[in-house]
Amino acid sequence: MLKETVRRIWRLISPDTRAWLVRKTQSSFTVSAAAVISNEKGEVLLLNHVLRPYSNWGFPGGFLDYGEQAEDAIRREVREETGIELNELKLHSIRNSGAHIEVLFSAVADGEPSVRSAEIIEIRWFTADVLPDDIPSVQRQQIAEIVTKDIVA
Numbered sequence: 001m002l003k004e005t006v007r008r009i010w011r012l013i014s015p016d017t018r019a020w021l022v023r024k025t026q027s028s029f030t031v032s033a034a035a036v037i038s039n040e041k042g043e044v045l046l047l048n049h050v051l052r053p054y055s056n057w058g059f060p061g062g063f064l065d066y067g068e069q070a071e072d073a074i075r076r077e078v079r080e081e082t083g084i085e086l087n088e089l090k091l092h093s094i095r096n097s098g099a100h101i102e103v104l105f106s107a108v109a110d111g112e113p114s115v116r117s118a119e120i121i122e123i124r125w126f127t128a129d130v131l132p133d134d135i136p137s138v139q140r141q142q143i144a145e146i147v148t149k150d151i152v153a
C-alpha cells in the first residue's frame with residue numbers, strides 16, 4: 001500500500017523535479033579527464049597549473065561539463081589550455097578516489113602547444129626519466145606505464 005502511494009505521488013511530480021530530487025538525494029561526485037600527451041620524440045607534455053591543489057606540474061585536463069563525454073572533455077580542455085589537437089586518443093585508466101573519478105587517456109600531440117589560459121603558467125615537454133620534482137607520484141607512475149606500453153607495442 002505504501003509503495004503504491006509513493007508511486008502515485010512520484011508520478012504527479014514533474015520529470016524535471018523528479019530528476020532534481022534524485023540528484024539531491026544521491027551522493028555527489030566530480031569527474032575529470034586528463035591525458036598523457038606525447039610528441040614525435042617520445043616526450044610527455046606537462047603543464048604548470050595555477051589551480052592545482054597539491055603540486056604545480058601535471059597533466060593537461062579538467063572537469064567534465066554536465067552531459068559531456070570524457071573524450072570530448074579532454075579534447076576541449078587540451079585545446080583551451082594549449083591550443084593543440086589530439087591524435088591517437090586511447091583510454092588508459094579510470095581511477096576512483098572517493099568523491100572524484102579521473103578518466104586518463106594517452107594521446108599524441110598534433111601541433112606545438114602554447115599557453116592559452118590564465119590558469120596555466122608554463123607548458124613544457126619532458127622525457128619520462130627527467131620529470132619535475134613536484135609531479136604527483138601517481139602521475140609519475142602513469143607516465144611510466146604509458147611510455148613502457150608504447151615502447152613494447
